[in-house]
Amino acid sequence: MSVIQRDRASLWHPYAPASGTLPLWEVEDADGVTLRLRDETGQRHEVLDAMSSWWSVIHGYRNPVLDAAAKRQLATFSHVMFGGLTHEPAVELAERLVAMAPSAADRPRLERVFLADSGSVSVEVALKLAVQFQTASGFPKRQRFLSIRGGYHGDTFAAMGVCDPVDGMHSAFPGLLGANVFAARPPAAGAPPEEIAEWQAHTEALAQEHANELAAIIVEPVLQGAGGMFVYAAACLRILRDIADRHGILLVLDEIATGFGRTGELFAAQHAGVVPDIMCVGKALTGGYLTLAAMLCTGEVAARVSSGGAGALLHGPTFMGNPLACSVANASLGILDGGGWRSDVARIGSGLAAGLEAANAFDAVKDVRTIGAVGVIELNTEVDVAAVTSAAVGHGVWVRPFRTLVYAMPPYISTAEEIRRIAEGMVAAVAEVHGP
């Protein structure tokens, strides 16, 4: 039996039925921006990975710097528990994250770091922290969260509860998700001031109405990722900062998709000059090598929770602070420190904008947009995922469309020529399946 046949007999895939009917490719090898695949018939394909393996592999596959960091740590120790023990890789990572986090002269710094094993878990920890903060501050009834429509924050229960209530998975688990409060999706980037003022009035009224039961506001800053690759007006983030301050509610920014340069700033919050009280990072943190996420908070929030009734932040994963993952993360952040990401992201952004523009003329296409190193083709109808994925593989590009969206978030190391081929392949696949 082939690997794909054996897979079909025993594995689950993301958001999929047990015996998948969607096409599946086996990865035999990966290097730089290239994946080498085998399809179900055994035929080989070489494709450019436009997905960065779900937005994480920013420095490419088999990156020599990241490989060396992993090997160095492997030769020292791969894992130790984090209860009562510590190690250089975790300490260095915390220091690096604190040093690079968004900051402003008039705001408390994000200076305390909790290491988690995935993005969803870091969101769980952020939400727990916010509730514990409110309880420690004398507001034990503040146990709900304000979010915005169209958001995505992960698949665990508390995280699901702050995802978009319609497009998320709320309807499948009606009795189990928190009764949270949702403001309308903010106006798109470039919206006129009146539209933003209208959204502001609506959101302020909603926060006012629920102020006594809200622990925190949680949003993805500026770019909503898995909720629809939607770019909203940065001014809305400043409005949320202001609402949170006025009511003593914490502002949690989920930078798991947007962090580490993807939108053109190191963190998307910096498009708005906003500093949150709590920030979550993940995905690209280890350059896509290992699963790791982090929650950062201000010293004040950390101190309040630590002196509260519980006397501790109530979370502690088995693999917290995994040394292998921390070492690779340090190597990845070291590459970002070099600063080359800024011109890489600009090159990819302009390449995608130029290359995807052709799709704007298609009847099936509603919108083409880019932000940072993200390029999106939005269709008028649901994408035929199987057909578009297969067509793109035929054109030498790996994409994983969802809902009405065919998008690219390529590795930062992608050359202008690779970006040209990615955009060309995406446009050709959309034309082939949904008509030019």
Ligand SMILES: *Cc1c(COP(=O)(O)O)cnc(C)c1O
């Ligand atoms: C992917 C993602 C998550 C969840 O991260 P996992 O590592 O998949 O648990 C949370 N928030 C945002 C914005 C994401 O893009």
